Amino acid sequence: MDVVDWELMLRLVAAGVLGAVIGIERQWRARMAGLRTNLLVAVGSALFVLLSAYGFVGDPGTADPTRVAAQIVSGIGFLGAGVILREGFNIRGLNTAATLWCAAAVGSLAGAGMYILAVAGTLLIVGANTAMRPLGRLLDRRRAMRRTRYRFEVTCSEDEQAHVRKLIVSALTRPELRLRSLHSHESDIRGKVEVHAIVDSLRRDENLFESATSRLSLEPTITSVNWTVEEDEDDEDES
Template identity: 45%
Template sequence: MVWYDIVLRLFIAIIVGACIGMERQWRHRMAGLRTNALVSLGACIFVLLSVMLDHDASPSRIAAQVVSGIGFLGGGVIIRDGFSIRGLNTAATLWCAAAVGTLTGAGFLVAAILGATGVLLANILLRPIALFMNQKSKEESPEQTNYFLSLTCSEEHEAHIRFLLMHMVSSEGIGLKELYSEDVDSKQKVCIQATLHCSTNAAVLIEKIVSRMLLEAGVTAAGWKTSLDLEAI
């Protein structure tokens, strides 16, 4: 392999990686222009190494190791925010940038350019379609609100009460957004707080859950309110 072939592959790897990263940078994502360019370049370098070692290394085996390594980078940009996950699209874009760099390092320049074009089209053209589908889904679904449920029980019954509450919420098809416990003064009491997400006309269902929890041993108080009640205060 001559030097200008190496330079050409490295240059194209940077260009196609940067093109993918420009779209991410424009949307202010964590992995932007430089990150995607470096991922593509790094993948290209690893494959070039296997190519230049002649019979000592298999390009396909090196490419497989690149794919495994990208998993660690992808995990770094995925963030859990409550019960929602952010960064999956950015992680997938990094994975695609590595694939494009691998193609470039192996000498498949046209395929690399076409692959980068496909990644850009997927991120740019499919975004408004996804937003439209999400908006239509919200419009067609019944109006949702948050319910804040509070239970006071003894410390020894805390684990059982939490498990029972989660089971009842799940069996009724109610979304559980938050669940935590905190001590109540020094009376060996625990206050269990839960944030539930369901339709605005689910008051009867929430009251049913609260009434059932009051029948449990160790529960001394229970109540609930909606986010609309809090806004009215």
């Protein structure tokens, strides 16, 4: 099927406009991948789709329009990985990376001439990044009403058990933490004791336990310090 040049240009412009619509929302919220990035991703995807569909008409036996489109899906992952940042135990940029991936899909649809799906996809993407934000905050507040239970384990010399127990209580004494139990038992290592503390946290913040771990690890009598998350449960006994 022959497609005139203006039709190809229309597809390319449509990809650019829809990519810009997606990027405006990201730019407004000061995300790393904003207007230009999303526009370029959508236009680039459309160009690759047009190339794969109409750039090899002289060799119809080997041309495969779906091959380039499939490579776009995997290739955009490298660009998305560049906007994902890890800050301590928190990860930022996942939503921006997913938006870039979706912008590539919108550009591919526009390049294939599927305008209705491209527009619908754009509306859904922008809606997910805007209208769904209040719902996300609501779920975050609901999460804040739940408590997380941690197990804090310290291995120390038997003679210093009482001192280490005091250090654990001091390290875990915070307004947002609630010490449920503290008990000791003999370790498999001769002359060592394991002290276990069960702690409830009104908010899940591993940085609190990393700070306590750093403080206790400086003690020469302590062999090892570690903590694990046991479970999340509703904080029903809070008044």
